[in-house]
Amino acid sequence: MVKIVEEVLAANASYAADFGDKGGLPMPPGRHFAILTCMDARLDPAKYAGLAEGDAHVIRNAGGRASDDAIRSLVISHKLLGTQEWFVIHHTDCGMETFTNDVMVDLLNSSLDTATVDASGWHDTGKGPGSPEGRYINWLTIADNPASVLEDVKRIKAHPLVPADIPVYGYIYDCKTGKLLEVPEATAAGKAD
């Protein structure tokens, strides 16, 4: 673990040494948009969407789902910081497609250690004890990728704290090619009124 901390601090030292005039950037995103996307380590929104510091808000969670907390951030992003267009970007091969709420509850009941996965699914091999608390969380898993993008765009658009004139675009990032593939029905559901 110390090795990771050292690596991060060394990387930060070289980043800060080349920081330029970014200390003068204003807080509101200069390009007035926000992206809600998955935390998957293969996704780098700054690269796949061409962002520099100060450009846009990027809200990330497991799956890029429109959870209550993601909506909290989006509402702040518009209401206080002026973003006018939002993207929901899920991706191929998402880990959220590999389990259900029931699977997660069982794994956590068994132990808190990292589970293993094979062709037959997830298995808990930890030493325990686990906890039953997992049942009180909706893990917002994904059964069908375009359907999950559509569901999240619809939820955001229908939210009473989201103004109707914000367009919400639905996309899937292809982990094999790096391309953003539109989910047309999601973008249609997300059009500004």
Ligand SMILES: [Zn+2]
């Ligand atoms: Zn994912």
